[in-house]
Amino acid sequence: MTTTEQHPHPPPHPPHRDDHGQGGRHGHGHAQGGGHSHSHGPAAPVSKHLRKVIAAILVPFTAAVLVGLVVLWPGGAPPHKRTGVGFDRQTQQATVTRVVELNCRSVNGSGSAPTGDTSATGSDPVPQEHGGTCKRATVRVDTGKDKGRTFTEIVQPDQPRQLHQGEQVVVAYEPSAPRELQYAVTDVNRKFPMALLAGIFALAVVVVGRMRGVMALVALAVSFLVLTLFILPAVLQGSNPLLVAVVGSSAIMLIALYMCHGLSARTSVAVLGTLVSLLLIGVLGSGFIGWAALTGNTDDSTGLIHGLFPSIDMGGLLLAGVIIGSLGVLDDVTVTQTSAVWELHEANPAMGRRALYRAGIRIGRDHIASVVNTLVLAYAGAALPLLLLFSIAQSSVGTVANSELVAEEIVRTLVGSIGLVASVPVTTALAALVVSADRPAPAEAAPAGAGPALRRGGGGRRRRR
DSSP states (O other), X not given: OHHHHHOSSOOSOGGGGGGTSHHHHHHHHHHHHHHHXXXXXXXXXXXXXXXXXXXXXXXHHHHHHHHHHHHHOOSSOOOOOOOOBTTBSEEEEEEEEEEEEEEHHHHXXXXXXXXXXXXXXXXXXXXXXXXXXXXXXXXXXXXXXXTTOEEEEEEOTTOSSOOOTTOEEEEEEOTTSOGGGSEEEEEEOOHHHHHHHHHHHHHHHHHHHHHHHHHHHHHHHHHHHHIIIIIHHHHHTTOOHHHHHHHHHHHHHHHHHHHHHOSSHHHHHHHHHHHHHHHHHHHHHHHHHHHTTOOSOOSHHHHHHHHHOTTXXXXXXXXXXXXXXXXXXXXXXHHHHHHHHHHHHHHOTTOOHHHHHHHHHHHHHHHHHHHHHHHHHHXXXXXXXXXXXXXXXXXXXXXXXXXXXXXXXXXXXXXXXXXXXXXHHHHHHHHHHHHHTOOOOTTTSOOTTOOHHHHHHHHHHHHHO
């Protein structure tokens, strides 16, 4: 009634009125209603012909992913003898039962050196020459075959990690060392605060997302299982890291997207957009990693992996990390763009594919700007200590960028960003082609001689659906 009173003589094509007039407000309201309805039911189906076209692409792809999972399934990580270096050492849980302060002169004068894991704390193992207040901590082992055993540890005042009575810690165990040096504190036990934070995150996702949030958490758990049960053991077994990453990330993509967003043409378009973007990232990553002569062996962790498993292709592992790391952000971009085009079409069904593409790409440009900035700042924040070291050395920007440690992350970030940027026009174009290919059924179209009121009534019925 409100629309009729404000526009007693509406134009002969009311759907186009959505761009500027009251119809636009109705269209916007419908878009909001459509967005809300995603939580309660599947998206509007497309034509049978389009479903066949999408299925002809995705069904063979899904079958290939399943075959890849079966062929490459590792059956568990290969066993190896622990080296006792870095992460490859036995650890147990322990508790600091007592801390006593004492003068560092008495400790250093007796020739006693700190018994803690100085490599983990970053302190200098050389005893201090000057006096100060040191700590002698008594630590009780709480797990393992030596449960209940205690040992003492001297903590120097310049060590960044100071021990406190009642603190839960992690201790390393080296059976070949002398008995009094077999255990050493290596880290703090953070399981409780990390578990609490994870619980708060899950609660927030469920409260805000409701059933979609629950499905997102389930998809997250499945993704973690694919990573730990398939990708990591398969790489350790000697399978090609790139092939494993492609199969594993494809499985994660299919499971996560369809589980979170439902089995629909809308989700399938997002899957296709993600797949095309991942292929582009793989091609660019492979080319530039080889051209820049990046080995993938740039720090202690990768060096230890190469030492334990020399057969692993570290360059392929680097490329696999680029693909897997880009997948999470790609899902966000492709789903957002597909949903935007679908909502634009539902708000104004008369929009053609070009108009839908132009409107969708305008939304995508804002997304591109924020996502690219996020990726660069995320790396800068994670690599801040490294960048500080280069700043202290007064290295030029070119020198910093040329070092393999930084160049590896630059290639990782830029290749992933190119894939993200490309996913916007690719996914928008696919979504515009799919939704614009559908036409209203003859029974739903208004008769040629029908008046504006009848046409408006049809629009009202479409809005109610």
